[in-house]
Amino acid sequence: MYYWNHRGMNGWGWFVASISAILFWVLLILLIVFLVRTMNRSPGRPHNAPGRLPPERVLAERFARGEIDEDEYRRRLAVLREEHHGPDKRERAP
Structure with a gap:
């Protein structure tokens, strides 16, 4: 007990x-x-959400489907590359 x-x-x-x-x-x-x-x-994999495409590929797909024309595609692609590869290198007005 x-x-x-x-x-x-x-x-x-x-x-x-x-x-x-x-x-x-x-x-x-x-x-x-x-x-x-x-x-x-x-280590080289971007930390995007699964299933999310890179912006350049989304832009290329929109161009391929005919949603945007060639001028708009090139202009947007240039903007994307400027954002990914560093600051704007154009001259700025004081």
Whole structure:
């Protein structure tokens, strides 16, 4: 009769121990998933959302479908390349 609620865990102790064990395993699984996803990410891959196309390709597809004409395509492509390759190199008025 030594362990009948005199020195053992009561109902709350079992509840806290159960929740703690569940939280431990959830956090461990989340940590493993995070590490696997981080290790599988290639360094050259852009961090765009999955399925999202680069802007140049979207522009080329719009040109191919006939949504924009050649002049607009070239003008927008020049703007995109200026944004990706550095600041504007044109002279600015003081």
